[in-house]
Amino acid sequence: MIKKNYKRNQYLKESSQEEELNLPLSLKLDRFFSKSIYRKSLDSIVILFFILVIIGPIINIFSTIFLNIPAINKDVFNDPLLGDLQWHNMLRALGSSFSIASIAVGVDIIIAFPISIILTRYNFRGKKILDALVDLPMAVPTSALGFSIMLFWGIFGIYPGFTLIVLGHIVFTFPYIVRNMKIVLEKSAVLYEDAAQTLGAPGFTVFRTITLPLMKEGLIAGAILAFTRSLGETGATIILSGLIETAPILIVGYRRQLDLPSASLLAGILIVISLLLLFSIKFITRKIGFPVSSVWPRIERFLSKKNLRHIRDFLALGILFVVILIPAFYIIVEIIGANFVEEVFLGKDYKWAFLYTSFIYSIEIGALAVFINLIFGIPFAFIITKRKWGKVITILDTILDIPIAIPSAALGFATFLFWGPSGLGLFQSGFFMILFVHIAFTFPYMVRPIIGVLESSNKGVEEAARTLGASNMTVFRKITLPNIKQGIIAGCIMTFTRSLGETGATIVVMGGIRTIPVLIVDFVEANAYASAIFASVIIMIFSAFLIFALRTVSKKRG
Amino acid sequence: MVNIKLKCIFKKFRNFTALENISLEIKDKEYFIILGPTGAGKTTLLKLIAGLLKPDSGKIFFDEQDVTKKSPGERNIGFMFENYALFPHMNVVENISYSGRVHARDSQTTKSLVEQVLMMTLLTRRDDAYPDELSGGMKQRVALCRSLLNLEQTKLLILDEPLKALDAGLRMSLRRELLLMAKSKELGLTVIHVTNDEREAMMVADRIAVINEGKLIQVGSPHEIYYHPINLFVANFMSEINYFDGICVKNKKLEWDIHSKSKQGDKFFNEIQEESVPMPIDIGFENTFAGYLKESLYNKIQDNDKVLLVVRTNHMKIRLGNRVSEKRNAILGTILRRKFMGVFYRFEILAKVDHKDKVIIVTRSATYEIHNAFLENSEVTVYFPKELGIIFEHPGDEIIREVLKLE
Numbered sequence: 001m002i003k004k005n006y007k008r009n010q011y012l013k014e015s016s017q018e019e020e021l022n023l024p025l026s027l028k029l030d031r032f033f034s035k036s037i038y039r040k041s042l043d044s045i046v047i048l049f050f051i052l053v054i055i056g057p058i059i060n061i062f063s064t065i066f067l068n069i070p071a072i073n074k075d076v077f078n079d080p081l082l083g084d085l086q087w088h089n090m091l092r093a094l095g096s097s098f099s100i101a102s103i104a105v106g107v108d109i110i111i112a113f114p115i116s117i118i119l120t121r122y123n124f125r126g127k128k129i130l131d132a133l134v135d136l137p138m139a140v141p142t143s144a145l146g147f148s149i150m151l152f153w154g155i156f157g158i159y160p161g162f163t164l165i166v167l168g169h170i171v172f173t174f175p176y177i178v179r180n181m182k183i184v185l186e187k188s189a190v191l192y193e194d195a196a197q198t199l200g201a202p203g204f205t206v207f208r209t210i211t212l213p214l215m216k217e218g219l220i221a222g223a224i225l226a227f228t229r230s231l232g233e234t235g236a237t238i239i240l241s242g243l244i245e246t247a248p249i250l251i252v253g254y255r256r257q258l259d260l261p262s263a264s265l266l267a268g269i270l271i272v273i274s275l276l277l278l279f280s281i282k283f284i285t286r287k288i289g290f291p292v293s294s295v296w297p298r299i300e301r302f303l304s305k306k307n308l309r310h311i312r313d314f315l316a317l318g319i320l321f322v323v324i325l326i327p328a329f330y331i332i333v334e335i336i337g338a339n340f341v342e343e344v345f346l347g348k349d350y351k352w353a354f355l356y357t358s359f360i361y362s363i364e365i366g367a368l369a370v371f372i373n374l375i376f377g378i379p380f381a382f383i384i385t386k387r388k389w390g391k392v393i394t395i396l397d398t399i400l401d402i403p404i405a406i407p408s409a410a411l412g413f414a415t416f417l418f419w420g421p422s423g424l425g426l427f428q429s430g431f432f433m434i435l436f437v438h439i440a441f442t443f444p445y446m447v448r449p450i451i452g453v454l455e456s457s458n459k460g461v462e463e464a465a466r467t468l469g470a471s472n473m474t475v476f477r478k479i480t481l482p483n484i485k486q487g488i489i490a491g492c493i494m495t496f497t498r499s500l501g502e503t504g505a506t507i508v509v510m511g512g513i514r515t516i517p518v519l520i521v522d523f524v525e526a527n528a529y530a531s532a533i534f535a536s537v538i539i540m541i542f543s544a545f546l547i548f549a550l551r552t553v554s555k556k557r558g
Numbered sequence: 559m560v561n562i563k564l565k566c567i568f569k570k571f572r573n574f575t576a577l578e579n580i581s582l583e584i585k586d587k588e589y590f591i592i593l594g595p596t597g598a599g600k601t602t603l604l605k606l607i608a609g610l611l612k613p614d615s616g617k618i619f620f621d622e623q624d625v626t627k628k629s630p631g632e633r634n635i636g637f638m639f640e641n642y643a644l645f646p647h648m649n650v651v652e653n654i655s656y657s658g659r660v661h662a663r664d665s666q667t668t669k670s671l672v673e674q675v676l677m678m679t680l681l682t683r684r685d686d687a688y689p690d691e692l693s694g695g696m697k698q699r700v701a702l703c704r705s706l707l708n709l710e711q712t713k714l715l716i717l718d719e720p721l722k723a724l725d726a727g728l729r730m731s732l733r734r735e736l737l738l739m740a741k742s743k744e745l746g747l748t749v750i751h752v753t754n755d756e757r758e759a760m761m762v763a764d765r766i767a768v769i770n771e772g773k774l775i776q777v778g779s780p781h782e783i784y785y786h787p788i789n790l791f792v793a794n795f796m797s798e799i800n801y802f803d804g805i806c807v808k809n810k811k812l813e814w815d816i817h818s819k820s821k822q823g824d825k826f827f828n829e830i831q832e833e834s835v836p837m838p839i840d841i842g843f844e845n846t847f848a849g850y851l852k853e854s855l856y857n858k859i860q861d862n863d864k865v866l867l868v869v870r871t872n873h874m875k876i877r878l879g880n881r882v883s884e885k886r887n888a889i890l891g892t893i894l895r896r897k898f899m900g901v902f903y904r905f906e907i908l909a910k911v912d913h914k915d916k917v918i919i920v921t922r923s924a925t926y927e928i929h930n931a932f933l934e935n936s937e938v939t940v941y942f943p944k945e946l947g948i949i950f951e952h953p954g955d956e957i958i959r960e961v962l963k964l965e
Contacts, residue, residue: 123572191643197630198608198637199657199708209656213647297662 030473039472043387046379050396053440054403057414058271064264064417071261090250090266096162097247101230104169105223108177111323112222114316116181132551134320137328138175139543139550141501141517144536145172146236147524148331151533160242168240169233171328173226180222184215202304205297213290220285225404228274232407235503235517239524248409248504255413255508264417267410278405279398331536340534351523351531358514359538361431365515366499369438370492373446377491380443381450400448403441412437412505420509429511437505442498446491453487486553493550497543560586560621560712560748562607567616569602569772576602578772580616584750589741591763592752595795599772600752604718607750609633620712631660636705636715636747640722642697644689650676650700651685657708668707675703694728695735702739709747715740717751721758737762756796760784768792785830786852789950791961793868800874800918801962802867802911803952804839806859807846812838814886816848816944830945837949839865842912847887849947864952873946874920876905878931881939888941891918893934903928907940 023031065072076086119131137145149168150160158164189211196206212219234248241249247270254263302308344351384397403411415437419427427433457480465479466472503517510518516539523532562584569577576599584590592600605611607618609630618626625633644653651672658668676685689697698720705715720736721729740749741762753759759766760780767777768791776788787793790801816836819828834850837859841847849867851859859865882888891909894917905920920940922928932938958964 191639191641192645194605194610195637195639195643195645196656196660197610198633198635199660199704200631200634201656201660202629202631205660209660210645297660300660 027471027474030477031471034472034474042379043383046376046383047396049376050380050399050443053436054443055399057411057418057440058402058406060418060423061264061268061271061410061414064422065268068261068264072265075259075261076265086262089245090247090262090269093245093247093250093266094269096165096244097231100162100165100169100246101227103166104173104230105177105226107166107170107323108174108226109219109223111316111319112174112177112181114312115320116178116185118313118316119178120182120185132547133325134178135175135551136544136547137172137324138179139497139501139547140172140328140540141235141503141520141536141543142168142172142233143235143239143501143503143517143520143524144331144539145328146239147520147532147536148329148334149236149327150239150524151334151529152327152330160240162244164240164242165237165244165246167323167327168236169230171324172233172236173230174324176226176229177219177222180218180225181215184218185211189214202301203309204303205300208290208300216288216290217285220288221281224277224281224284228277228405228407231270231274232409232504234407234409234505234507235501235521238503238521248407251409251413252504252507255416260417260422263413267407267413270410271406271414274406274410275402278401329540331533332540335533335537338530338533340530343528343530344534351528354514354519355516355531355535358516358519361513362500362515362517365431365435365438366496368435369442369499370446370495372435372439373443373495374488374492377443377446378450378488381447381454384447384451385454400444402444404444407504408437408441408502409504409508411441412508415440415505416509429509430513433509433511434506434513434515437509438499438502441502441505442495445494445498449487449490449494450484451487453484457483489553490550493546493553497546497550500539500543500546560714561619562714562748562750563619563622564607565617565619567603567606567618568614569599569606569611570614576772577606577613580769580774582767582774582777584748587746587748589749589751589762589764591759591766592750592769593754593756593759593766593795594769595754598754598770600754600769601718603769604637604716604750604752608635608637608716620714634708634710634712636702636709638701638705638715638717638720640719642689642701642720644692644697644700644704646689649686649688650692653689653700654703654707656704671707672703675706678703694724695732698732698736702736706745713745713747715747715749717749719752719754733758733761760796768795770795785946785948786834787868787948790866790868790953790958793870793948793950794961798871798919798921800869800871801958802841802847802869802916804841804847804865804867804949806861806863806865807838807840808859808861810838810840810846812846814846827943827945836944837865839867839949841867843889845882845886845888847947848944849949850945851949855949855951859951866950866952866958868948868950869942869946871904871919871921872902874918874940874942876907876920876922876932877939877941879937879939881941885939885941887944887947888939889918890937890939892937893932896932896934898924900924903932905932905938907938909940 076090077084079086115134119127119134146168149171150164153159153164153167158167192210192214193206196210201209232248234252237246237249238252245253247266251263251266251270254260254266344355380400384393384400387393416429416433417423419433419436420429427436461483462475462479465475470478501517502515503521506515506518507521514522516535520532520535520539523529523535562582564580564582567577567580569575580603592603594600602611606613609625609628609632613626616626617624620633630637645656648656654675655668655672658665658671684692684696689700692700701720709715717736717740721733724732739745740747740751751762763780765777765779766783768775768783770791776783776792778786783792784796787796793799816838819831830850833852835853835856836848836850837856838846838848847867849869877885880890882890889909889911891907893905894908895906897904897906899921902921902923905922907918907920909916909918918940922932953961
């Protein structure tokens, strides 16, 4: 019996060895790389990358502040000529940044409520187009948007200044809030709303006591994201600001004057505030409650009337168009009257050449950022979803969102300090530095969608493949990768559009190189409006195409 | 008092017709089951009755009063949702008193009512718990209390597959508890209950409405639905069946008396005989077979028309050996396969019907005689009492294949 078994085992062994020899090369390589040592080294490389590119600069900026306390003290607080004027400037800039962000987000939320309800609850012709239009400002470079907004409101006599900045920030933060609200509304609220209705609650009461509390989390997450985006925005703000200085603009200004201590102080303050906001999301969500126990039947019944609902919807749509959509894309009208051919192509300063090279730079940087983030992003998403490292994963997961939360100008400046002459001294301002910054702040945009599909994907399929004898690497190549393709494509497009649209981070580290959004700012500052219009429209069309691609991809997933 | 009447209800979602010409009447204090497969339009029908959806055309009456245009809030009915839909951000008391608050009823009255139902359902000690801290049974009680507190004159409770997502053991015990309350005399409720589980339907219903693909197919008592299904779909939905293609031979001179009263004087068979009439049919044997059908259908079917004979697998009887000559409605075959199913045995019997091989399914309760004697490959005779043969107009092979989900 034993002998027989032995023979059988021997036979199995031989046959499996034979099988090993007959494997095609690709599968042999898969088996080779499935060994745990390679997995471990890959994990370490990816985490090292994450620390170097994203955490390193942020930690470095604080050490810089501490090392430069005397210089900061001298420049900011006790300048021999100006005293603490610098500090007052910073406070004023921070103040206006905060009030702009608060007002913009406040207005956004008010408009976003009815709009997200219209987009999720109603069925009407053109809903998909409206949905796409609402998303579009997220993909278009903010400097192009800002310029369009400036031209639009200029017609009505609103010129660069505080009001115009707020109007601009409302436009590009709006999609973030609507998106988050829509997710909650689509997901869970319908059943509870139905239940409340059968219990006799009129529409307004249902909304106030059921829908609103249920969408609390999405609402707060969206609001904080929009708030930090507004806080850190540079491109549109430069165009719209006039004499007002916001915090990112001040950083850009300090950087241009090479006043590094002041810049690092302000960047540090901004980063701390943003991190506090990011980490307090959960706390705030728990603290904020909506009064659900008391009901004012008469008022609420009145507010639930059909007529009032129609008025509300029309008002919201009206505001959406007048305040957000028309200003954002007004520039397309303006191009008809603009004499761009003469200015761009026939001028003696060869603007078309600038335009061409910066377009190429923008695309190169975007593509390289996508490529590098792809290489490190996929394994990183795997680490977050598959490895069982307990607390470490929680921490990595939270840190991953930091680049989204902190102002890109501050992140850009931190990267400059870390890699540049005053830090590791590996790079000068220029192409590679821009690339590094773009990799840093787009990394979460690449990883998040991949994590999303990984978490929702069918684990059974992978396990099935493994029981059929596939090695880990083969499973990854043949099963997992095709399954998460949609998430990867979505991540790539998000990364590319964000990289394409970034101004603040680029300005801080660009040296002699110009990307398209920066070039638009330059054109506007040089009063070359026709060229700016031309560049903006081109980039808008390009972005519209990208967002169309993104929507097609994510629709396929559902 | 509540009488619910639906008149010619139509409902479309874009190009998809969810409900087509539904007319129904639900009587006071009736336990009314709406039965149908997934996607038949059951939930849509409930939502129309509750007012969560509006019909494209047709009218809904509560006690002769047209409520078609009224909002769900004005109808004051109790609606229990799938998975109960307890508001996750409110505790037990807040959930239960919700309708009192939104209707601005006297807060003192509401309070005492809430206390009353909490006492009744033994929930008093968990009144500040949140839904996700409650067990399945408690959730159900809270949901029921919440719906009950919304009732005013219209004592209508609507149950939308409340037990759907539960596992089998819990479902049984919760079903019992739910029925006890819903059917209790003190509450005097009219209940409309949607389900796709035919056993659940048979267990509790006063009347059952079977719907499929948005159409109302049959309404009747559980007895009617089971013994006099109106078509193949209803017959097959209630339990497994055998079917035989046949030809009506009304005018043939028969070798046996198909009108004969059951020998045992069985009350049960006599009831069926009163409700319908026998019809002789030829399914391809020397002997003429017979089954029962409603008189109206009998008059409609002409001699030589194609018909379908349906016999439930549990109505088939089985004897060892060839006894075709001594039994009526009998077919000779051999046991191809037998499967022990716990409560019963399931036999697959190969027989020649109309010169073609046909597998007849027979289920018999698992007694030791069956276990010992009816082995695979033994020759058997299967037969059925004529009262349990159900006859339809022949719907066509296409439809048979579709309804029975044959390849």
